[in-house]
Amino acid sequence: MLPPRTDLTRDLAEWLPRQRWFGAKDGDIGDVSVGAATELRAGDPALHHLVLDVRRNGVPDRYQLLLGVRRHLPDRLRHVEIGGTPEARLYDAAHDPELTRVLLDALAGGASIGPLRFHHLDGARIRTDLASLPITAEQTNTSLLFGDAYICKLFRRLGDGVNLDLEVNLALTRGGCAHVPAVRGWIELEPGPDGAGPVTLGLLSDYLYTGADGWSLAIASVRDWFAHPPPPGDEWAELDASAAGGDFAAEAERLGAATAQVHRALGDAFGVTVIPAEEVRAMAARMHAELTATCRSVPGLAPHARALTAVFLDLAAQASPLTVQRLHGDYHLGQVLRTESGWALLDFEGEPARTQSERRALAHPLRDVAGMLRSFEYAARFLITKAGTVPTESGPHLETRAHAWAARNRAAFCRGYAAAGGPDPAAHSVLMHAFEFEKAVYEVRYEARNRPAWLPVPLKSLAHLIT
Template identity: 35%
Template sequence: MKHASAGTGIDLPPGLDGWAGGQRWFAGKGHSPLLTSIGQWALPSTEPGVRIRCHLVLDTASRFSTVYQLPLTERAAPLPQTGPRGTGPRESVSPALIAQVTGPDGLPRYVYDATHDPAYAAALLDFVLSGGSAPAGDDSGVNARGETIRTPAAGGLRGLTVVASRVLSGEQSNTSIIVELAGADGRPGRPVICKVFRVVADGQNPDVSVQSALALAGSRFVPEPVGAVWAEWTGPFAATRSSGHLAFVQEFLPGVEDAWRVALGAAAAGEDFSGPARALGAATAAVHRDLARVFPTVESTPDVVDQLCSTMRERYRLAAREVPELARHSEAVAGVFARAQAASWPRLQRIHGDYHLGQVLDAPGRGWVLIDFEGEPLRPLSERTLPDMPLRDVAGMLRSFSYVGATIASRDPAAGPAALAWATTARAAFLQGYRELDGDTFTGQEPLLAAFELDKAIYESVYESRNRPSWLPIPLLAVAGLVDDAAGMPLTLEGVPLEPHAPQQQATRRTP
């Protein structure tokens, strides 16, 4: 059971490297990881025969000092694999099984990815709600504590017990567990979702801090938070202790679809989406207004503008090295960024940071609900928590609407013209809804929106080249269309749709 450790004396199970390398959240695509322990903390379990250890590990085979969180359960008896709902347990080996080891008593132990183990879900929720504490021991290196957020959602969980849990499929950067609850009388309670952050970094995770601040400020456009797990650890190369969020618990909205699927279905059926798009624009503007109220804003001084534009230029330079097809647009890209730098810039504020249709839920009787405020996962946490331009979020959503049209067109070329017209109408309606709440938002800022759309397409080109090469033509065509449009005619935000020449738009990490 011996495995590399960073002087912590902590053993990791065999086979962990190969298992981690095959997970969707593992950021080091293209190489086999070599994981090194930098610490762990024990999560108390009330289930007999179950031991829970939450490890922080470093991939020493990567040139990046990325720290991953690997919660593991060790069981004296194997965890039954459950089949489709209603079929009951099956005898085959659970896919969450990482290794079988021998315990000190000579008997077998079964090590699992804890997120698939009901004992972990129950223990994690109890740790948060009870304000639990796991002090760092001599060999653990990690000090963790549970934090409850005072919201109606948290208060409504008192007296409930966990009856079932399941991992949400489709995520790529985290692991979310849907936890079903019931009262003492067996009546179902309000479910919650426990998001386990797989990549951890020093500092507050914006999904926790931003969403909690919005909810406590009375926003109806975000799920209600319940609590989080905060931890301190010693990084592999840091002289001082690091600290950050490891998990986030919030209300779960059952029976909902994300806006991507809703919009894609409407576009495929040829249904007008102007009303929902307009409502989404208004919800987006309301969230931006609340963010500017609860977080500090920053003046767009020449130095600040220069820094932001320099970041976009540097991102393009690095992207062109990784995706050579981008290099042929160097002069046009430089022109787009130059026009943006010369434009009028408003104050900077906190934003969503990775905004698209997959980050919005259509909740029956409630309307649009924004989720996942972590920002773009390829950017460092220190960058994702900085004040930014609300137009960056607007650009992301406009690109997402255009991508709906491009997706329909790629499936059925004959339906392409109608699908792209659908996207044009949806984009215009979204802008109209946004302007209805804040009519002065876009005045003189057309070059900024063009630059942010281009910056997003460049980002997606890198993402697709690393993760879904067959999708790479989508952002590449978007880059070509955006630079052509920016060079050929000024975009307008005064009620005229902004439809790129090349319709293919962003392929995000959460869209199909």
Template identity: 40%
Template sequence: MVHAHPGRRSRGGTAAVSHLDPQVFATYLERTRWFGGKGRAYDVTDVSTIGTLPGEPPLVVVHLVEVTYADGSDGGEAGVELYQVPLAFYEHPEQRLDHAFVGWWEDPDHGWVHAYDALHDREAMALWQRAFDDAAESPDGTMSSDGLVFHRLPGHDLDLDAQSSLFSGEQSNSSVRYGEDALMKVFRKVTPGRNPDISVHEVLTEAGSTHVAHLYGWLETVQDGEPVQLAMLQQFLRTATDGWELALASVRSLYADLDVHAHDSGGDFAGEASRLGEALREVHETLHEHFPAERRPASAARELADAMVGRLEAAAAVVPELAEHTGRLRGAYDAVAGLGDLDVQQVHGDLHLGQTLRTSIGWKIVDFEGEPAKPLAERQLPDSPWRDVAGMLRSFDYAPRVVQRSLGIEDGPDAELLEQRAQEWAERNKNHFLTAYAGGGLSAEQQTLLDAYVADKAVYETVYETRNRPSWVGIPLQAVAKIGAP
């Protein structure tokens, strides 16, 4: 059940927007792919204006919508979340934007206005583009306007004639492409503090890393003395292909002839898996060099194990099928508790094949924001590189299962052969990726950490699938059933 309350207060000096109907925002959030509260009861408890884009028409206003969940904190998720909603306002209906219509309001200054999701509007998106260009012209690389601050890094001139195009299919944020020139990611769920996606890209860009899209700039506001980062502008990778889609294509090639083994398939992905492992190792090495790294005492291993157990207990309340596996999962976590000192550093935090791009010159890793469900303060903390490795291993396990399910073959010899080929593909690519990343075999300590992180990731996936794609929950549950099994 969703409720909407009028904006009762402003946030950090922003003006409350009492003339905006909160129920319109509540309805709008339900329609989006990026809203993270689906499946939970919540209230829209505040709507605030944080800034207006320089230049018009159209009038583009950035809002923060506060969502408060009835269940409070749930499995590490915040009880209150803020979502960024930029709206383009027009006096008259714009039929070209009917698909992006959000609502209409009686504005004290402009009368009745029609509001549209600004990211669908090329006229509106040109305002962001020009503001970033203005920032590049200033001596300090910044441009401020009505509470919004645009930052630019030197080294790239924007193409102001490039038209915008909104990417479809994203789930946590929204990305807009400016022709062949640049890509702007708009963060939908925002939290006061520096977003690691920006801070990590800034460091890797200045270090000259060849495995990321270079950062051009970012947009932020300030509330209660803290930055709230709203968007980032970066290099558009013209020749890039999504790593997840490449993996699925490889699986489909294998399944086209079930008599062929994975290593003989014309679409064999093992070489790409190896190159991706090498790319991740190089990114981790650069992050280790430029961000604080530490060796934590043995007590940190127990804390890590306890945190994993806590996430398991919270997940079991959402996914009852986990109950029969909790004993073996705890065994994987208990093994971590017995380890000695732990090495931690800046990592990606939410790595999988969908966070990679294959270009004509190699693999790129994207989206260093970390797990969207975690609080920002937690996502900023150093972690073990094996968390990223585990995320990739789980993704290699997912790809053949997703294609397998799409075929609808559940019984008979073909189903058994499909299962064999799925295991072959997953194990072959996991082994190539892991060997390339580690430069050989793993030590006993590394294997213990990796096993626990794989288990932790699979548990997380069961919750995600239960809430978002219930028909897919069998994929992570299948993996959970194998953890610790003889």
């Protein structure tokens, strides 16, 4: 049984700001209320699904919480305790495998419990005998591993309507795309009285247990390259990153090919359209406006503003009708897995700092390509930002190494992408530069707000790209 609402919301107001996935750490919570509470399991332990309405500075947000209730809380769950009374201890039940198995049961049975709807893909058989383990590295969501079979992503902060990750992955699964984990089921909140569509709460997919994420593989390659003996004398100017044993270029090329194949599958699933030149010019104007605003808030970008502006103006001057479609939207090395059968793409939610309408906007496929090229720049310089992780070469020499690694893998990715039928980045240089610089401006703004120690990464890479 739940405690009185006033006691529960008081405990939640204290607990929420300490959670990594809570998006309002930079301001006081004005009000927390329970918008919906659904009992999923009675007894001890009990499981309740809560939809929380949180207001901060007058701005509303919704979050979901699996709330566990136990008379005696075991030590293994102390770290996720929320509060409660001596007779009813409250905690985040996403960390309790005894209770999360309820989700598998409901998904397998296609259950409807209160306003919650549990769906499984037609023909999909879901095992219900698996214990869960939360992935602790995630920030904006919480994912549960069920054995080595499934991964269930719980969307902590709830948007309106169908989540993009479900919408895109479901369409690609139904289309037979081999480069995404197959969707098994999903959880949603039924439409409210305002007539709005169902809200996505969770997504169950196959778990690619043999996969290694692209970021980790790339960082291992960079580390090997940094450890490679330095060239003699003045040979730094012609440094060749292929000399290192942990060369990543072949994988980058295969990743480019997989990306082109997923783009083609997205076009087949959602359609392709053409926007007129006027919309391309408007897009260029938005890019320039973001640059201007970011220069005001991050002075370190200002020295590059003239060169970036020239690229955006060039895009506007050469504007012509442009083919657009659905994309990944937040494409980088952390969103891909290398498995035994090839590369797989994950997390189609779009950039976290963008609005829902911006995330859903159609764009040219090279926008995703630009995102991955920027990720190679990040991987090349990540170790430089961490003291003690690289050899004690001078700063300029390390930057030369980073540039050589990034250039080699960027070229390999673009080569694989074009060979697999994607638009050749080399044949669309103006558009390609504009997308990449737009992404760099976004990165500068994001790092300045969230990870100031990383700010030199996008700024240093710009120095090479604008020459």
